[in-house]
Amino acid sequence: MSERNTYLPYLMTIDKVIKEAPGVKTFRLKFQNEEEAAGFTFQAGQFGEYSAFGEGESTFCIASSPTRKGYIECTFRETGRVTGGLSSLEEGSTMGFRGPYGNTFPMEEWKGKNLLFIAGGIALPPMRCVIWNALDLRENFKDVTIIYGAKTVNDLVYKSELKEWEERPDVRMITTVDPGGETPDWKGEIGFVPTIVEKVAPSAENTIAIVCGPPIMIKFTFPVLAKLGFTDEMIYTTLENRMKCGVGKCGRCNVGKLYICKDGPVFSKEQLNLIPAEEY
Amino acid sequence: METKYISKEGLGRWFDAIVASEKRIYAPVKSRGQVDFKQVKSLSEVADEYIQTTQSIKAAVFPKAEILFSYEKVNGKVNLTDFDPNSVPETVLWKVHPCDAAGFRPLSAIFNWDSADKLHNAHLSRTTIVSYGCAIADESCFCTSVNGGPGNLNGSDLQLTMLPDGGAIAEIITARGETLASLCPDAFVADRGDDKSAHLVDLPARFSLEEVQSKLNKAFDSSVWKQQSERCLGCGACAFVCPTCACFDIQEDVHGSKGRRIRCWDACGFSLFTLHTSGHNPREHQSQRWRQRILHKFSYMPERLNVVGCTGCGRCSRACPVDMNILEHITSIAEQ
Numbered sequence: 070m071s072e073r074n075t076y077l078p079y080l081m082t083i084d085k086v087i088k089e090a091p092g093v094k095t096f097r098l099k100f101q102n103e104e105e106a107a108g109f110t111f112q113a114g115q116f117g118e119y120s121a122f123g124e125g126e127s128t129f130c131i132a133s134s135p136t137r138k139g140y141i142e143c144t145f146r147e148t149g150r151v152t153g154g155l156s157s158l159e160e161g162s163t164m165g166f167r168g169p170y171g172n173t174f175p176m177e178e179w180k181g182k183n184l185l186f187i188a189g190g191i192a193l194p195p196m197r198c199v200i201w202n203a204l205d206l207r208e209n210f211k212d213v214t215i216i217y218g219a220k221t222v223n224d225l226v227y228k229s230e231l232k233e234w235e236e237r238p239d240v241r242m243i244t245t246v247d248p249g250g251e252t253p254d255w256k257g258e259i260g261f262v263p264t265i266v267e268k269v270a271p272s273a274e275n276t277i278a279i280v281c282g283p284p285i286m287i288k289f290t291f292p293v294l295a296k297l298g299f300t301d302e303m304i305y306t307t308l309e310n311r312m313k314c315g316v317g318k319c320g321r322c323n324v325g326k327l328y329i330c331k332d333g334p335v336f337s338k339e340q341l342n343l344i345p346a347e348e349y
Numbered sequence: 350m351e352t353k354y355i356s357k358e359g360l361g362r363w364f365d366a367i368v369a370s371e372k373r374i375y376a377p378v379k380s381r382g383q384v385d386f387k388q389v390k391s392l393s394e395v396a397d398e399y400i401q402t403t404q405s406i407k408a409a410v411f412p413k414a415e416i417l418f419s420y421e422k423v424n425g426k427v428n429l430t431d432f433d434p435n436s437v438p439e440t441v442l443w444k445v446h447p448c449d450a451a452g453f454r455p456l457s458a459i460f461n462w463d464s465a466d467k468l469h470n471a472h473l474s475r476t477t478i479v480s481y482g483c484a485i486a487d488e489s490c491f492c493t494s495v496n497g498g499p500g501n502l503n504g505s506d507l508q509l510t511m512l513p514d515g516g517a518i519a520e521i522i523t524a525r526g527e528t529l530a531s532l533c534p535d536a537f538v539a540d541r542g543d544d545k546s547a548h549l550v551d552l553p554a555r556f557s558l559e560e561v562q563s564k565l566n567k568a569f570d571s572s573v574w575k576q577q578s579e580r581c582l583g584c585g586a587c588a589f590v591c592p593t594c595a596c597f598d599i600q601e602d603v604h605g606s607k608g609r610r611i612r613c614w615d616a617c618g619f620s621l622f623t624l625h626t627s628g629h630n631p632r633e634h635q636s637q638r639w640r641q642r643i644l645h646k647f648s649y650m651p652e653r654l655n656v657v658g659c660t661g662c663g664r665c666s667r668a669c670p671v672d673m674n675i676l677e678h679i680t681s682i683a684e685q
Contacts, residue, residue, distance in 0.1 A: 072465050072467055073467070074418065074431055074468070075464055075466065076432075076610065076612070077417070078429075080427055080429065120610075122420050122422060122608060123422070123608055124601060125599070125600065125610075126599060148626045148627075152626075163422075163426055163427045283627070284629060310623065310625070311622075311624065311625055313597065313615075314597070314599065316463060317463045317464075318459060318463075318466060318595070319596060319599070320459075321596070321622060321623060323617075323641070323645060323649065324631070325569075326648075326652055345569055347631070349631055
């Protein structure tokens with residue numbers, strides 16, 4: 070029997086650890102086995118199961134862009150047993166990875182369009198993959214606008230990249246923090262993400278909006294986008310239901326007739342309308 | 350398929366030949382007033398008259414806890430030991446009810462619909478299923494309402510229907526069944542023309558599956574889920590006795606530098622099943638979890654996997670500590 074055991078992870082070396090925010094880290098991972106490295110490809114939007122041996126597995130998106138070869142990155146917040154175990158690993162340590170799983174953002178279909186990224190808190194990682202993918206193929210897209218918010222200045226992730234995007238003439242970058250989350254020298258916006266989207270009022274014409282954030286942010290951002298003229302097929306998001314297997318068997322992420330891990334995690338709002346909103 | 354007759358004496362000889370072939374045999378055994386599948390070495394250990402084993406036979410192809418792989422941490426490196434399909438012994442499941450045999454198709458559909466599940470397939474490919482047609486049933490049985498029946502052959506490799514003389518009609522259904530019969534070829538003699546249906550329980554259908562499915566398509570927001578699940582404890586007994594429930598968890602078992610990653614049974618009825626790390630729970634209420642159980646089996650699985658996730662064995666109704674009866678609940682949805 071030559072078929073691979075789906076649950077057997079690839080062994081990865083943690084090549085680099087970046088502290089993003091309190092409790093939030095980014096790991097850059099390299100395959101230990103060259104054959105596995107050579108055979109591995111993924112696309113923007115896909116995810117994987119990351120494991121700390123001794124603790125278990127957790128589901129995160131692949132936060133790096135497929136245009137950056139030779140490694141993958143994940144960003145996670147330390148919240149439980151697995152993320153705690155991962156967080157204690159240092160550069161050079163071994164961890165596990167299974168993937169890539171799930172569907173992808175239709176980057177090809179978006180050629181020639183404006184891209185509007187709206188993210189909140191720890192939901193920037195799934196979008197960072199798409200942002201870098203788009204910026205690395207910048208000529209394929211028209212205006213690129215990024216609206217990113219976190220609770221406090223301290224909670225903003227990818228700080229050096231936010232600065233890089235801010236300084237790029239071909240990106241319109243708006244950063245915001247929740248009221249009370251600002252520091253004395255904060256120069257960005259102050260306000261919740263939906264409010265800031267309304268204030269910035271990006272044009273819906275020939276634009277795709279990619280929205281990632283906590284359920285509450287998504288809930289209040291969708292109506293704002295509708296008011297700005299975005300129709301459901303112009304809006305995309307990724308869902309992050311709890312998963313164990315990642316391959317449509319364990320039953321955990323089943324919502325309506327769909328499996329978030331197989332039919333998603335990327336959905337247009339038009340597709341989301343087909344499944345019960347109370348279950349994601 | 351071939352139909353033969355096997356005498357009482359022939360049955361004994363065939364069973365002994367299976368034992369001698371060193372295959373592992375699981376059969377229903379009565380112990381402490383309960384009948385359950387256990388490993389047996391002789392036909393005399395096999396339980397005689399009973400309605401249903403407490404547990405289904407699904408653990409034979411989906412163990413309650415199964416090692417996905419093992420690992421050892423050595424000097425900062427990790428060595429993996431993969432699951433070995435050859436570690437799974439050839440197994441015969443003896444005296445399986447047709448409703449349990451029918452459960453293998455939905456199970457395999459779940460495990461293989463998208464990518465092959467090496468572990469499940471390793472078990473399945475080494476398993477031969479000998480079912481017995483049912484001569485008795487109780488008020489919880491409803492196989493005939495979900496495409497099954499007391500003499501249904503779906504999922505069986507060989508089916509026996511017991512006759513008053515202690516012999517049986519032997520229907521050899523698959524190549525695996527044929528191989529098993531060939532362990533004692535002279536025990537199987539020409540079909541005597543016995544009428545199979547005369548020796549099976551008569552179990553009229555209790556509801557129309559089509560009608561239930563068409564009602565369920567519009568029932569997501571119905572108040573029926575809350576009404577029906579008001580007394581549900583979320584104990585998961587229904588899922589654990591079910592022949593088709595396949596939801597699982599993946600857990601870590603660690604001893605010093607060595608560890609094993611383990612797949613174990615889980616249930617959509619548990620409150621923690623869908624709980625996010627953030628605290629958000631998409632199925633926060635028991636009524637939502639009950640709805641998921643019913644819709645997954647009767648609506649989502651038929652649509653996605655082309656198979657109903659219920660074989661009408663009635664175990665969930667018998668096992669429920671607060672007497673939630675699936676037949677009653679499904680019938681009431683059909684009648685709405």
